[in-house]
Amino acid sequence: MIIGIVIGVALVALIGSVTSVKIVREYQRVVLFRLGRAVGLRGPGLVLINPITDRTSWVDLRESFLEIPHQTAITQDNAAISIDFIIFYKVVDPSMTVLQVQNFAAAAQNVAATTLRSVVGDMPLDDVLSKREDMNASLRVRLDEVTERWGVKVTTVEVREVNPPAGVLEAMTRQMSAERTRRAVITEAEGTKQAAITMAEGTKQAAILGAEGDRQSNILRAEGLAAGLEKILVVGRTLDRNTMQLQYLETLKSVGTAPSTKIVVPMDLLGGLANGLRSVLPTETSSGGDPQVKAELEYGKGT
Secondary structure, eight states: OHHHHHHHHHHHHHHHHHEEEEETTTTTEEEETTEEEEEEESSEEEEETTTEEEEEEEEEEEEEEEEEEEEEOTTTTOOOEEEEEEEEEEOOOOOHHHHSSSSSHHHHHHHHHHHHHHHHHHHOOHHHHHHHHHHHHHHHHHHHHHHGGGGEEEEEEEEEEEEOOOHHHHHHHHHHHHHHHHHHHHHHHHHHHHHHHHHHHHHHHHHHHHHHHHHHHHHHHHHHHHHHHHHHHHHHHTTOOHHHHHHHHHHHHHHHHHOOOOOOOOOOHHHHHHHHHHHHHOOOHHHOHHHHHHHHHHEEEEE
């Protein structure tokens, strides 16, 4: 009888020692209740409690996530869309997490659904589809305002999928096709414009180079003509009168072979011819020779 009592006491003591010792990990905390009152946090490490009067609630401090299933919301322009997203959160006050909310996951899911409808209702459909970052930031701020009183910090909100209605999808497809066609036309027009500009620039440069070449050619031709005339003038100054008269005769010969029916002869040319003939035929003129020659000589004197 005594041996049985001793064994029973030993078993009770062993069970009590086992239940009174708690090992708390680094990422965990224990909220300790003694006779129903919260007396603080315990951990990490070895924690001793009274199994008769104490009760514990475990809290995980690691960052966790909560998946919000598809929720139907109506945009500002009355388009019904289905959205699902993920909430990443972290416990910053374990005591408040235990004392202020009974089931954080369920509470956060319901708050997220109502907050999503509020955020989407303030945005048109195009912004919901294109401005994911703005919607994520707005959801995070609004959810964090609610979960802050529960000792939970919402770190990130990520919208995973947005499903617009079938009619909206068809309209978006047509709009995308029209937009791509517009971009193709604009790109082709820009290419044609650039090609025309390049061709015009090339034509302009070619005209400038051609004009510059003509100018240089005319300058060289004028310089050559001036040099030739200057050479002729130098050579002409060294010629005697008879040579010049012969040159006049060659000129008349060239004029006589021309197809023109009317010939204009300079006066100095006729005077030069008359003087030349007078110098060549002095004897015949003084003795009263041919009357026609005499007349021509008299004409030369008058001129």
